[in-house]
Amino acid sequence: GAVVSQHPSRVICKSGTSVKIECRSLDFQATTMFWYRQFPKQSLMLMATSNEGSKATYEQGVEKDKFLINHASLTLSTLTVTSAHPEDSSFYICSASVSLNTEAFFGQGTRLTVV
């Protein structure tokens, strides 16, 4: 299958700082990228959907000013957690798909710990 690379895999940051997570599709062009959040022993919760070149669409309850998403190219999307707080600590996962009705491939995930 296609490869989606997510970086970093783990990050620890201080409360109040911002952290950026990158999601890259390595061998295909991703028209659409998705960002998920996963709490321990729970399912993936969709945070937002980003289409290349346009603004991200956020799910209800997700603060767009706190979780900034940029999808500047067909191979890269970034999620920036601004002014991070301990409650933002979670496992963040991206996925990417070529187009509608095609499977989404997941990155390895990023374990964010805010101290």
Added chain:
Amino acid sequence: GENVEQHPSTLSVQEGDSAVIKCTYSDSASNYFPWYKQELGKGPQLIIDIRSNVGEKKDQRIAVTLNKTAKHFSLHITETQPEDSAVYFCAASSNSGGYQKVTFGIGTKLQVIP
């Protein structure tokens, strides 16, 4: 919106036995149903998928069935091995606002006992 229910939440089987995980969905517009395997600390990996125009699909020890009328689909793993131990997620996908939206089940923790 779509609602996907998955059960059981945990499943223990003896090595060599079969494991079955079942999911139901609510949105009749969903047309793509992937299954993911997630190992601890890693992102989900697609293991098999099925589209709404197909009733069954098999890939070696893994098979998926889909009943569109009843809106349920199932994952079957035969001859289970310890390395099959992981959390499995079902998902239902549909086109929403011009893009594909995937809704996940809550996951099933499968333990294969050697």
